[in-house]
Structure formats: structure tokens, C-alpha cells
Amino acid sequence: MxxxxxxxxxxxxxxxxxxxxxxxxxxxxxxxxxxxxxxxxxxxxxxxxxxxxxxxxxxxxxxxxxxxxxxxxxxxxxxxxxxxxxxxxxxxxxxxxxxxxxxxxxxxxxxDLVVDRGAFDRIIEAGGYISVRTGQAQDANSTPVNKQDADEAFSYAACIGCGACVAACKNASASLFTAAKISHLGLLPQGQPERHQRVLSMVAQMDLEGFGSCTNQYECEAACPKEISVSAIARMNRDFVVASLRGR
Amino acid sequence: MSSSPVLNAREPSGPIEKRWEDYKFHTKLVNPANKRKYDILVVGSGLAGAAAAATLGELGYNVRCFCYQDSPRRAHSIAAQGGINAAKNYQNDGDSIHRLFYDTVKGGDFRARESNVHRLAEISVNIIDQAVAQGVPFGREYGGLLDNRSFGGTQVSRTFYARGQTGQQLLIGAYQALEKMVHAGNVKMHPRTEMLDLVVIDGVARGIVTRDLVSGKIETHLGHAVVLATGGYSNVFFLSTNAMGCNTTAIWRAYKRGAFFANPCYTQIHPTCIPVKGDYQSKLTLMSESLRNIGRVWSPARTGDKRAALQIPEAERDYFLERKYPSFGNLVPRDVASRNAKHAFDDGRGAEGMEAVYLDFRDAIARDGKPAIEAKYGNLFQMYEKITAEDPYSVPMKIYPAPHYTMGGLWVDYSLMSTIPGLFVAGEANFSDHGANRLGASALMQGLADGYFVLPQTIGGYLASGGLNKVSTDHPQAQQTQRDVEAQLEKLLGKRGGETIDSFHRRLGRIMWNQCGMARNREGLLGAIEDIRALRERYWATVSVTGSQGSLNQVLERAGRVADFLELGELMCRDALTREESCGGHFREEHQTAGGEAQRDDERFCHVAAWQYQGDEATPNRHIEPLSFESVKLVQRSYE
CATH class of the missing domain: 3.10.20.30 (Beta-grasp domain)
Known part of the structure; x- marks a missing residue:
């Protein structure tokens, strides 16, 4: 053709x-x-x-x-x-x-068609991880994880960091990207100790990079090649409120 | 051929289970306060590179990490699908460190170094612990504990997985650990930066020359040690399962600066890839080996049968792997599966007359139900359907063998240091642990073992031995290396011959696939060496390289990489020609058993061959490292 x-x-x-x-x-x-x-x-x-x-x-x-x-x-x-x-x-x-x-x-x-998505790396850098030094870990099966939680965590972990969510959003919000990582780690027992600090730091970095706010249009979910659900954003917002009220 | 004193693997002696522990105990340590005085350059941010950079950063070293991608999270480890092996024995099916060690040595057709493989098997269990602690969402059972699946060449279930995205999840784990260290200031990340040469001062690796892929800026970075974790070179075949950007440039240019290149002809042709569709095809897509857990491989039983799969009755299908290898069935190692698929279509029994065979899920769907298959393998089925527009739940997949992994790479000793002191090589870029054939789900294991657990120990030992002077970018050797890089870029940019880079890459790929692919013979290899030399000459005469140096120029990037592939291809053929035996993925037609299996010659070739560069048009020197097997018995490999 x-x-x-x-x-x-x-x-x-x-x-x-x-x-x-x-x-x-x-x-x-x-x-x-x-x-x-x-x-x-x-x-x-x-x-x-x-x-x-x-x-x-x-x-x-x-x-x-x-x-x-x-x-x-x-x-x-x-x-x-x-x-x-x-x-x-x-x-x-x-x-x-x-x-x-x-x-x-x-x-x-x-x-041409090449853009700089370094802002995504800096959002992860701000707290998108579980702090564990190499060699510190206990036996992998010592912490059972409910299969449903593990599967849901996986569905958020599937994010490939492409930026389609930002490009689809009229506000250029990076909420789906940021919330996917917060939800992935926040659903797992290993992610609990840093859960509140994580959401506050990552959201602050997201704002600092100049991404817009989420106004619940769900364009991000529709554009996401990994079909990540906007329920991640609800999780992020809930964690953010709790973390803010607790003053970290 | 004689053993060269240069190739001393510096393995510890004593019982094999104690060697790594002994090595660590006898290795000198760097005082915590002194670590920040050492600069370590890590090239590549895949599993090996990201894990090494993160861990060295945690230890307190000053790390700079370089990758050609726009983010370290995109390194090609991300595309690994099926899983990662570990001798956890969570299934209580008789697994052990010794069994993983044995399976890997046997799977590699007895052409790997025992001490390294044993260390890998020992570390495998720590990797799973580490990854789970980082939040890697491995597949779990309803009781909340980790699940396993089986991979080729083993009779136990020791493969941990995250659906069909295990590489992605492990890489994201390592990437997050890396970003944490970037935040801490211990690692400085240089994305969209390509290494173009190695700086060797007084015989010691002291730095690299890089090109900023956005601005074109050429820069020299100096440090106390250099780590190359830059992956494999399957893209020498043009069509492979590797990402478009995967290349040999870093290790090839290190080879030209004196690092020996070991076993370049050991390449893995993966049996289950989606067949080629047309001339425009840019890459091949793998269907995970884990599908052989549930899929049955077959071809039409009758020569010339070109009917569609569903029209071929059960009695006229040949489940050739199950027939020939009843104890391993569809889970024979990759080299064996690929070779048998090739026999089928060479014999006129390809799927619909094509160079392909079937991978059929009918029985698994009938047994377990579609939802169960979907839960474990859904994304792979979806990927297949997107590419082929055929529904693999109702029609068998067509699969085709394709270049996937390179077991060869830069020669390293037990500490993963190359023949250039201070130059360490990790992951697929080194030759270390897989011998002549890699077992499925072992690449992720090796990359992470090297990065998280081996290098951080061995580099410390190297630095603690001292003797490194301070060097600056004013050093004549550093300046000369940078000038060499600039001169090569200038030479490429002057080319206006009218032929495109890809057209050369395609031609090289065809030569390599036909003569140095799944089956090789003396005559074909001699011809290929001549053809590659002629093609290389033509490249420098008639290629066109558009654009300029001082900007983002993807043509220039490819031009340098293809120039290197055109040299590497010749070395691969030379290595294949010299190794007059068959072993693992290296199949010399002159050396096969009556049943068509690889016939080793342990008398003459039970060694690693490592090549030393002697100049662009000169024949390289071949050195050997003899392999001795003390813990496993050298036998004819059998999966029957």
C-alpha cells in the first residue's frame, strides 16, 4: 500500500x-x-x-x-x-x-521525533525504590505475599516508562507513571517502611519537573500500551493524603 | 598450539564448594574511607551493569555509568521473557547447587570453566533473595510463596518468573537500586552516551572515550577501573532477537586495544522465534522457551506436506523432540532443539513448506483450560498475535530458529578481569560461564551474579593491591586515543558512496547466517572469510554516511557499529574454522555422531580459544586456556 x-x-x-x-x-x-x-x-x-x-x-x-x-x-x-x-x-x-x-x-x-524523558528517571530517583543493600536480603520465601496483591503489584510494575500517559494528557500530567510505581511498591510488604516518604518525594519531584495535575479524564489509561489502570492514581492520592496528615 | 602463560585463569584451588569463599577471604579489602577515592567506570546499564554500578555505589566508590539508551531502564536485559534459575529447591524436586552446577556444565557441552560455574550456582540463591527484597513481583502460588517453572536441559523446576516479563522486572529492580545511588550522589549516570574506545596507559585500563549521542561531544573519562557490561553481539547476523542498538563496539574496540576475545564462534540459535516475513524485516521476536513447558513441537511427518496445521491429522504429525529425546522431550536444550528443527525443514518437512516448525498448545489448553494458560503466558500469546495476526490459542504457533545470545566474549579470569589489567567484563559481554551453549533462564542469573555479587568483591581486591598512579586527560596516551576516535568519525562522515549502511549489514548477516550459523563446514567458512573481507573493503569504498558529527546522528552511530561487525564476523568464522569439533551451538558438519548430534573432540579441543589482535589485516594469535574437569565427568552429552 x-x-x-x-x-x-x-x-x-x-x-x-x-x-x-x-x-x-x-x-x-x-x-x-x-x-x-x-x-x-x-x-x-x-x-x-x-x-x-x-x-x-x-x-x-x-x-x-x-x-x-x-x-x-x-x-x-x-x-x-x-x-x-x-x-x-x-x-x-x-x-x-x-x-x-x-x-x-x-x-x-x-x-525530529526524539524527546528527552529524563524527568521520569528523576522521579524514580526521588524515591521509586525499596532500600535494600546488596546481600542484606533474607530468604525469599520468608515473607509470603498474598497472590492477589502480588498480581496487582505486577500489573502496575508492568509500566515501561514510555511517556504515552503524559503525551495523552491535556495537562501533561505524569500521574499514571508516578502512581504506577507507588502502587507497585506500596502493595508489597517489602515496600511498607518507605511508603509514606516515597509518595511525598515522588509527587514533589513530579511537580518540580513541570508535569501538570490530574483532572480525571482517563486519557492516560486509554493511551497506555500496558493498559495500566487509573486506580493507581487513586492509590497514590490516598497514600499522599495519609502521608501528609502524618507529617511523614 | 601451545598453552600461553598469559591465560592463567587465577582460579583458587581446593574443593570446588570452598573456592569462592576462600577467594573472598584472601582478597584484600579497601578501607571504607578510601573507597570514595576510587573512580570506577561502568559501561552498560543492563542487569550486569546496573547491578554492578548500584552495588559499587552502595559500597562507597565513585561510579560513573554509561549507556547508549535514553534511560538505563531500557537496556536489552529488559526483553528477557521466561525466567531466572536458582538452586532454591523450593519444589522439593531434588535440586541443589551441585545439580545446577552440573546441568550448566553439561548444558554448555563441557566447554566452560568449572570454578566459575560453581560460583554462579552458589550465588543463584542470593539473587532471588535480593530481587524479592527489592520488590520484584515474581509469580506466586496461592499460599503466597514463590512459584517455579521448568526450562530446557534440566529435569527440575528451578526457574523463577514474572509472567513473560522476568527480564523487565529484574532490570527495573536493578535500575531502581541504581537510581537510589544516583540520588545519593555515588553514581553519576551518562545516558545517550556511547563508548567508542578504551584508554590503556602503561598496559592498564584507565578510562574510556565516549561520544554524547545528542551533542556529538567526544570526551575522555578516566578512572581506576573500567567495567564493560555491554551485552552480546548477535546483531552481527543483522536479524536476531537483540534490540536494534545492541552492538559489539565496546568489546571490539577493547579487543583492538589488547583484550583477548574468547570463543567468538559460540553463538546461540534460539529455536522458538517468530519466522521471517519479508526483506524489510528489521529484527526477530522471540517466543519464550518457557512455552515449551506447555507446547509440543512438531512438524509434518511426510516430506513435501504443505497443508495448514489444522488439516494435518494426528497420525501424520511428527513430535520429533518427544520421539528422539523421551526423557527431556520438548525441554531439550536450545542447540539440540534448533538443530532438530533445521533437520525437519531441510528435509522438506517445514510448516507449510516454510523454514519453520509448529509449537502447539492444543493439549495444554484441553488439559488446563484457556484461563490458566492465559494467566501464565498471556502476554506472549498476545505478542505473537500482534505480529502474525494469527490466534495461537486456536492455531499452533509457527516457530523458527534465530540468533539470540553469544556465549563468546572477552576472555576473563576468575575475577572477571580481562587480559588488560583494570578492565573487567561482565554479563553477556564476557565469555565466562555458559561454555558452548547457554541453558534457558541462565543469562539473567549470570548478569546479576556478576553485577551484584562478583565484581564488587573482585574490583575491591584489584584496587586494594595498589600501584595505580594518578593520570589526567593530558596524558599522551589518553589524548592519542581521543584523536583516534575523532579520526574514525571524520573518516566515516566523509563517505558519500551511495550505498546505505543497512544494506551492508544485511549482506553481512546473510553470510554469517549461511556459513557461520546453525551448521558450519570448512569450505563454507573459508569462503565466508573471503566474502567478509571483500564486503568490508566495499564498505569503506561505497558506503554513505549522512549528517554531521556535532548533532544527534543515528546514521553515524550505526556506521561505526556496522564497521565493527564487519571485522568481528571474520574473527567468528576464523574461530569456527579452527575449532575442528562440534560442541553445543558450534556445529561443524564434519564432526557429528551417527545420530546427527554434536561430536566433541576432547583430545584436541578441551580448551577455551582466545584471540589476540595483531593489526587490522593481520591474522590474530590464538591462545588457549586448557579446561580441566575435576568435579564432573567429561562424557558425551545425552538427553535421550
Whole structure:
């Protein structure tokens, strides 16, 4: 099939950007979206032009490197799917696609479709961990964990840190990302000692990075390629209130 | 061929169960107050790199950690699916440290160093404790205790898992520990930074030269020790299960600075990957080995049978692994499973006439019900459906062997130090523990063992022995190394030949897959060496590298990596040619048993081969480290 692409091109962080138009010809429906971009890029490269820069790595939907706003939707039209796992069979011959980077003030564009998501690392750095020195741990089975809690913790731990939740939110809120980590660790017995400190520090860092507030539109959940539930945000808010009232 | 004095593994002696303990006791220690005076550079942030950086940071060293990804959380360890082995014996099924040790030595076809493997088996139990304490959400039973599954090459259930995302959860655990140390100020993280060379001063590794992938800035970082935890080189095949960015550059350039490269031809072809669809394909996707717990592998029994799976009646299906290996069945090791799949489609019995066989879940679904399968393996089934648009709950998966892991890597001694003092190598980047074939669920175990438990001890011992002068970036050797890097980038950026980098990478991959893949022979390897040399020459003559140095330039990144693969490929073929035996994943067609299994030659090849660089066009020197087996008996490997 043949498609028309309007792609955001931007030289670097400081420059302004603009859309450029490319034709993607003879695209197989079995290609992944990124393989379609590879084909366009190889054409550009062969003509001596700079190919479109985009982040990608594992191409299995797990590393969280790929992003892209496709026709206004983070990771494109398929539910629960990263851009690298999106296949061209989801589009039709003759379609026009608008491809942009994830848009959010805390995610500055570095080039074309590549953004800086370092703010996410700094939120984890603020408290998204359980403090245990290597070699300190007791036997793994000495703390049984209720299977239901373990499974729920897992469902939040599945976050790949891609940033689609931020890109989907009109406020550019990072609540789903932050709350997923708080919920993952807060549901496990190992996470209890630092539970209150964790929520206060991580929320403070999230605000400091310039992410907006959550206004309960649930766009994040709809865009999340791992389908993480917004109930995480309710958990985070509850923990935040309790921690604040206790004064840490 | 003679044993070189350089290749002394410096293993402790004595009973094998006591060696690691003895080693630790006799290792010199660094006083806590002195640790902050030492700078350690860790390259790579996967399981080995992140675990090492976090733990060294906790100990009080000054750590700088580098990764090419935008965040350390994205290293390719994240894509490991099925699980991690540990000799916990929680299932009471007869497991023990000794059994894990034995299975791993046997699984590697007796081509690994006994002392290292035993240490790995001992540490395996601590890793699970550590990960659970960090909050890694492993699969659990209803009683609240940890669950296990089985993997290939073993007859016990010792694999811990987090659905089909075990690597992700373990990496996030290590990443969180790392971020905690970043917050504490003990680790400085350098994301989107690629190591392009190793700085060796007076024969000792003292630093690295890096390129900032956003600004293009070239920088020299100096320290007291360098750790390479930069993963494997399966992308030499172009199509592999590795992430797009995985490359050999760090270890290859260290090789060119004097680190020996051990067993480069030992590569693992994983039996259960999704088959190739077209020329545009950029990578291959793995379906976890854990699916062989419940799936049955079969091919049409009759040559030329191209009917769709569901049209082939039960009597005309050949469950070839169950037939040939009744005691291990579908859970034979990867090399054995891949080789047998290859026999099936070479014989015209591929799935629908393709280079593929079936992995069928019909019986498991009938036995356990769909919800039970979904709970354990749902994400893998979903991934398969997204890629192929076929529903594996109703139609058997088609699977195909694909390059997945490289057992070869930089040679290291017992302390994980390479032949360059001060240069340590961990995880898949070293050659250490898996011999000629790695068992499933052992890569995560090795990466974390090296990172959390081995390196933090051994690097301390190295630093405590003293003798390191202060060096600065003004040192002529440091300046020369940086100039070499700049010159290579400049040379690449001058290329306007019109051929794309990927077109070369694809051609190299085809040569490697055809001649140095699942089956190798003398004639093919000799031809491949000639073909790779010609391709390399053509690369430097006709490749095009667009863009500039001083900006984010993904073309330039790939250009350097592919240039290195074009050199590594030749060394792999040379190693495969010289090793005139078959062992594990290295299958020389001239050396096979009557039943088509790998035929070792212990008289001549019971050793590690480690290659020493002699110049770009010169033949490298081959050194050997003889392997002696005191705790296990050297026998013909059998899974029948």
C-alpha cells in the first residue's frame, strides 16, 4: 500500500520545527510501523538526505524507547500496543498519517521525533525504590505475599516508562507513571517502611519537573500500551493524603 | 598450539564448594574511607551493569555509568521473557547447587570453566533473595510463596518468573537500586552516551572515550577501573532477537586495544522465534522457551506436506523432540532443539513448506483450560498475535530458529578481569560461564551474579593491591586515543558512496547466517572469510554516511557499529574454522555422531580459544586456556 506521511522535523532542542511530507510506497501490511519508517529512511539515506530520527530499540514492546504521536494518538490507533508493535495492517492504502513527537513541556524535543524523558528517571530517583543493600536480603520465601496483591503489584510494575500517559494528557500530567510505581511498591510488604516518604518525594519531584495535575479524564489509561489502570492514581492520592496528615 | 602463560585463569584451588569463599577471604579489602577515592567506570546499564554500578555505589566508590539508551531502564536485559534459575529447591524436586552446577556444565557441552560455574550456582540463591527484597513481583502460588517453572536441559523446576516479563522486572529492580545511588550522589549516570574506545596507559585500563549521542561531544573519562557490561553481539547476523542498538563496539574496540576475545564462534540459535516475513524485516521476536513447558513441537511427518496445521491429522504429525529425546522431550536444550528443527525443514518437512516448525498448545489448553494458560503466558500469546495476526490459542504457533545470545566474549579470569589489567567484563559481554551453549533462564542469573555479587568483591581486591598512579586527560596516551576516535568519525562522515549502511549489514548477516550459523563446514567458512573481507573493503569504498558529527546522528552511530561487525564476523568464522569439533551451538558438519548430534573432540579441543589482535589485516594469535574437569565427568552429552 501507499501512504502519505507528514512528519515533524526539528534540527535540535533550540531550533523551531516544521512538518515535512514524504510518500511511503509499496508498504507491506505485515510491516511494523517502525519498519515502514525504516523503508522511508533508507530511501532518504540513499539520496544523501538526513533520515528521520526516532527512538526505538527492542521492537518487542517492552523497552519503552519508542514513542510517536500518530494522528494525534500516542503509539497510534491500536489499544494496548506500542508503536513498534503496531503493524501496517491497521492502516489502509491511501491513508495520510501525521507523525509527531510526544508533546509535553517536561519532554523537550532533541531532534525530529526524539524527546528527552529524563524527568521520569528523576522521579524514580526521588524515591521509586525499596532500600535494600546488596546481600542484606533474607530468604525469599520468608515473607509470603498474598497472590492477589502480588498480581496487582505486577500489573502496575508492568509500566515501561514510555511517556504515552503524559503525551495523552491535556495537562501533561505524569500521574499514571508516578502512581504506577507507588502502587507497585506500596502493595508489597517489602515496600511498607518507605511508603509514606516515597509518595511525598515522588509527587514533589513530579511537580518540580513541570508535569501538570490530574483532572480525571482517563486519557492516560486509554493511551497506555500496558493498559495500566487509573486506580493507581487513586492509590497514590490516598497514600499522599495519609502521608501528609502524618507529617511523614 | 601451545598453552600461553598469559591465560592463567587465577582460579583458587581446593574443593570446588570452598573456592569462592576462600577467594573472598584472601582478597584484600579497601578501607571504607578510601573507597570514595576510587573512580570506577561502568559501561552498560543492563542487569550486569546496573547491578554492578548500584552495588559499587552502595559500597562507597565513585561510579560513573554509561549507556547508549535514553534511560538505563531500557537496556536489552529488559526483553528477557521466561525466567531466572536458582538452586532454591523450593519444589522439593531434588535440586541443589551441585545439580545446577552440573546441568550448566553439561548444558554448555563441557566447554566452560568449572570454578566459575560453581560460583554462579552458589550465588543463584542470593539473587532471588535480593530481587524479592527489592520488590520484584515474581509469580506466586496461592499460599503466597514463590512459584517455579521448568526450562530446557534440566529435569527440575528451578526457574523463577514474572509472567513473560522476568527480564523487565529484574532490570527495573536493578535500575531502581541504581537510581537510589544516583540520588545519593555515588553514581553519576551518562545516558545517550556511547563508548567508542578504551584508554590503556602503561598496559592498564584507565578510562574510556565516549561520544554524547545528542551533542556529538567526544570526551575522555578516566578512572581506576573500567567495567564493560555491554551485552552480546548477535546483531552481527543483522536479524536476531537483540534490540536494534545492541552492538559489539565496546568489546571490539577493547579487543583492538589488547583484550583477548574468547570463543567468538559460540553463538546461540534460539529455536522458538517468530519466522521471517519479508526483506524489510528489521529484527526477530522471540517466543519464550518457557512455552515449551506447555507446547509440543512438531512438524509434518511426510516430506513435501504443505497443508495448514489444522488439516494435518494426528497420525501424520511428527513430535520429533518427544520421539528422539523421551526423557527431556520438548525441554531439550536450545542447540539440540534448533538443530532438530533445521533437520525437519531441510528435509522438506517445514510448516507449510516454510523454514519453520509448529509449537502447539492444543493439549495444554484441553488439559488446563484457556484461563490458566492465559494467566501464565498471556502476554506472549498476545505478542505473537500482534505480529502474525494469527490466534495461537486456536492455531499452533509457527516457530523458527534465530540468533539470540553469544556465549563468546572477552576472555576473563576468575575475577572477571580481562587480559588488560583494570578492565573487567561482565554479563553477556564476557565469555565466562555458559561454555558452548547457554541453558534457558541462565543469562539473567549470570548478569546479576556478576553485577551484584562478583565484581564488587573482585574490583575491591584489584584496587586494594595498589600501584595505580594518578593520570589526567593530558596524558599522551589518553589524548592519542581521543584523536583516534575523532579520526574514525571524520573518516566515516566523509563517505558519500551511495550505498546505505543497512544494506551492508544485511549482506553481512546473510553470510554469517549461511556459513557461520546453525551448521558450519570448512569450505563454507573459508569462503565466508573471503566474502567478509571483500564486503568490508566495499564498505569503506561505497558506503554513505549522512549528517554531521556535532548533532544527534543515528546514521553515524550505526556506521561505526556496522564497521565493527564487519571485522568481528571474520574473527567468528576464523574461530569456527579452527575449532575442528562440534560442541553445543558450534556445529561443524564434519564432526557429528551417527545420530546427527554434536561430536566433541576432547583430545584436541578441551580448551577455551582466545584471540589476540595483531593489526587490522593481520591474522590474530590464538591462545588457549586448557579446561580441566575435576568435579564432573567429561562424557558425551545425552538427553535421550
Amino acid at each position: 501507499n501512504l502519505t506521511l507528514h512528519v515533524w522535523r526539528q534540527a535540535d532542542r533550540r531550533s523551531g520545527g516544521a512538518f515535512a511530507t514524504y510518500e511511503a510506497r509499496d508498504i507491506s501490511e505485515h510491516m511494523s510501523f517502525l519498519e515502514m519508517l525504516d523503508v522511508v529512511n533508507e530511501g532518504l539515506e540513499a539520496r544523501g538526505e538526513a533520515p528521520i530520527a526516532f527512538d526505538h530499540d527492542c521492537r518487542e514492546g517492552i523497552c519503552g524507547a519508542c514513542s510517536l504521536q500518530i494522528n494525534g494518538v500516542p503509539h497510534g490507533p491500536d489499544k494496548g500496543t506500542t508503536t513498534c508493535q503496531l503493524h501496517m495492517r491497521s492502516f489502509r492504502d491511501g491513508d495520510t498519517l501525521v507523525i509527531e513527537p510526544f508533546r509535553a513541556k517536561p519532554f523537550p524535543v532533541l531532534r
